[in-house]
Amino acid sequence: MFAWKNFVVSSSGHRKQVTRIFSTSANKENMMKTAGIIIIGDEILKGQTQDTNSFYLATTLHRLGVSVKKISVIGDDLNTIASEVKQLSSSFDFVLTSGGIGPTHDDVTFEGVARAFDETIAPHPTLVSLCQKYFGRLTENSPEMKLACLPQSAVLHFGTDTLNGEKFKFPLVSTRNVFIFPGIPVLLRRLIDNLHHLFASDASFHAAVLRVNALETEIAETLSSCTNRFKDSDVTIGSYPDWFNNYYKVKVIVESPNEESTQHAVSYLQSNLTEGKLVADYIENPVSLRGRDVFGGIIKEKFPLLHQKVLHSVQILEEAFQRYPKNAICIGFNGGKDCTALLHIYYAVMCRLYPDSQDKLGALYIKDLHPFEELEAFMEDSVDRYNLDINTLNGAMKAALRHLHQERPEIKAVVMGTRCGDPYSSGLTSFTACDKDWPPFMRVNPLLNWTYHDIWTFLRALNLPYCVLYDRGYTSLGSRDKTSRNSKLAYKGNGGNVRYAPAYTLQNEDMERNGRL
Structure with a gap:
């Protein structure tokens, strides 16, 4: 198990300090098992397919207390597969392969594993029966029968679906300490999720995360000093810069098989890193709170005047949903600071009014002709983060709204992040219809009485990405x-x-x- 102090938000939105325990396995030390992962496929090496299987396997093994020592990516070459399997099998407790299982000429993983152990492949009776049941009557040389030809010492592991309790129709094949997974991600994940007991370890990892608002160059000496100080305690320190996080620049992960060693190393770093650079009370994913941070929590506690403005904005949005059905409203979102704050409030209101809804949030993006690349990247992240159904239109606002009216006539109102201090906005009210020569939309303006500093206080207090x-x-x-x-x-x-x-x-x-x- 591993643990360290963290902060969570309660159901009322209040932050409180807790000790968050992550269980990896039974807590016995000095029993760390090792593993190597082999990703097989020419399509990976050619960049035709993106590998996600190594990430999933490594994450799962680490959680089980298994130390992954090597990840190889190799092509569909028989001799290369045999050589890599043989080397990793003699070096590690487990070898997990992915890919190269199928009926075609380049599916040679089973044969490669067999060659690694000086074995041959032959039809396995159980798999022959399964193939005939699935594909129908087959001849010995039919392509489908290639799926049934395994190394002589192969063992079949049939998992049980945890959702319905039924036995899997296809097994995980192993030969000695080599476990041969399919390359299709959904099948691989289903197998390892339900057969993880095969890789269970008596060891465990104890890890802690520190977020530092300083450049790596500024903390490198301290990290090196800590590494040297605890080098005999199997403490590892990983330093991972994040150029796009708004609240910290480096994530430091301290890890050891010994919980006490981890705690001592963390204490050393906390004492020696530059004062004020450690980020506390950080919330990794504010969206997961589903609006609890908007209706209560730190804004209510520390910024009561802003909290009243937030509640007023919420009232305006709730009134908009009383006037219009939810499919008749969309939010104007262009990645700016104002509409980023508004989007989070809009999301919170949607979660409160429609807690069981799986619908995407309707959004309108009127795109500049020459947008910043950083802004475009933030837009993409926000679409995923808030599950937006975004309509992207180019050109001037008037023409874009006219196009929206033609293409999406069901939309009657657009929620906008306009403030009174914005150009040409001093005469707006919470609900302002477009001028007569504009498309007939109602502009909903929940942020009119917010200031520049209000926006930044709201964003940063809630750790909202911008x-x-x-x-x-x-x-x-x-x-x-x-x-x-x-x-x-x-x-x-x-x-x-x-x-x-x-x-x-x-x-x-x-x-x-x-x-x-």
């Missing part, structure tokens, strides 16, 4: 050719180079659009 450009000196985003960093955030770095502070540090919010050309 476009990384805001951390690089941009305070208002438009087309790439008409947007620059805000000069009010410029400062001289240690080497005399000009650097830019994040958008949330801007003091004078009247300068928000400084940088829009």
Whole structure:
């Protein structure tokens, strides 16, 4: 088992400190088993298919207390398969292969494994029966019978489906310590999920995660010092930079087979890393809270005035859903800071009004002709994060809305992240119909009384992801050719180079659009 202090949000939205325990296996030390993984397929080496099986196998084995020492990717070559299997089989407790099982000429994994152990392949009676039952009457040389030809020492492992209790129709084949998985991800996952007892270990990993808001170069010396200090305790320290996270720059994972060693190493890092650089109270996935952070929690506790504005925005959205059915409303979302805050509130309201709904959230993206690549990447992430059904339209807003009206006539209202301080917005109300020469949409404006600082307080207090450009000196985003960093955030770095502070540090919010050309 492994454990360390973490923070969770209770059902009321309040953060509290808990000790989160992750169980990997029985807690016996110095019994660590090892494994090698072989991914087989020319299509992987040619980039024609993306491998996900090695990730899933490694994750599962690690959870079971098995240390993966090597992952190989090789082609559909008989001799290469035999050589790799033989080498890994003699080096590790388990070898797991994926791919190369099938009826065609390039499916040679069974034969390769057999050759690794100086065996031949032959029809296995159980698999012959299964193939004939599935494919019908077969001749000995039919392609389907290739699936039934196994190494002489092969063992069949039939798992049981945990959902319905039925025995699997196809087995996992093993020869000695080599377990031969199919390359189809859904079949591989089903097999290892239901046969994980074959790889159970008496050892375990004890891991802790530290998030550091500093560059790797700034903490490298401390990490090296910690590694040397605990080198005799089997402590490993992994440092993983994240260029796109808004709250930390490096994730540090401390791990050991010994829980006490892990705790001592973590304490050392906490004491020696630069003060203020460790990120506490971080919530990895705010969307998973389904709005509890919006209706209560830290905003209510620490920012009562902003909390009242949040509740007012919620009331406006709830009124919109009273006026219109949910399929008649979509949210305008272009990846900017305002609509990012609004999207999270919109999602929270949807979760409260329709808790059992599996429908995607309707969204409208009016795309600039020259968008930032970072903004496009954030848009893609947000679509996945909030399960958006997004309509992407190009060009000016008026033309885009006209196109939306023609293509999606059922949409009657668009929720927008407009604030009163935005250009041409001082006369708007919570519900404002478009002008007569515009398409007949109702504009719903829940954020009119929010300020620039309100937006940033809300986003950062809830650990909401936002476009990384805001951390690089941009305070208002438009087309790439008409947007620059805000000069009010410029400062001289240690080497005399000009650097830019994040958008949330801007003091004078009247300068928000400084940088829009």
